[in-house]
Amino acid sequence: MAEDAKPLLIKRYASRRLYNTETSDYVTLDDIARFIRDGREVQIVDLKSGDDLTRQYLLQIIAEHESRGESVLPVNVLTDLVRSYTSQAGSVVPQFLQMSFDMLRDGQSQMMENMAKVNPMAKLPGFEAMQAQQEAFMKAMTSGMPGAGQGAGGATGQGGDSSGDDEDLEEIKRQLAELQSKLSKMNK
Known part of the structure; x- marks a missing residue:
């Protein structure tokens, strides 16, 4: 459980690809949503600037679910x-x-x-x-x-x-x- 206490670090490269630093592979927004549903905290940062992009990507995940008709928010x-x-x-x-x-x-x-x-x-x-x-x-x-x-x-x-x-x-x-x-x- 100690490993789950710290957020899973995802780095965004200039190509906008997302890189999972734990497994050393690229991930998609669906993968990130699955990590979160599984109870993991996730932090997404820009590799070059170090800016925290987590909020932006979480909103994008929500927007994609809403656009697919998986409406949660009235x-x-x-x-x-x-x-x-x-x-x-x-x-x-x-x-x-x-x-x-x-x-x-x-x-x-x-x-x-x-x-x-x-x-x-x-x-x-x-x-x-x-x-x-x-x-x-x-x-x-x-x-x-x-x-x-x-x-x-x-x-x-x-x-x-x-x-x-x-x-x-x-x-x-x-x-x-x-x-x-x-x-x-x-x-x-």
């Missing part, structure tokens, strides 16, 4: 993302998205844990692989966002203490109210 979400790039609320959107993905990931983890306790399907072959794939998906979806890899607040994973959940909910409500306030000010 049009209204994409529209709101475009708006956030041109608005002053752009600084709030990344934190909101990060919190949303953290909550989704934590909720999925909790659901999978509960299913494993009460669901006889949890004993079927492949169930753990499905669970790992969901975790890798969430990790891939949230990588590169501020606070990636951190839980959605300090109260998660503390057993049955619902006071931490109430505090998290209140914090989310407060941040949502701030976001709505900023958006309404922009519309005036």
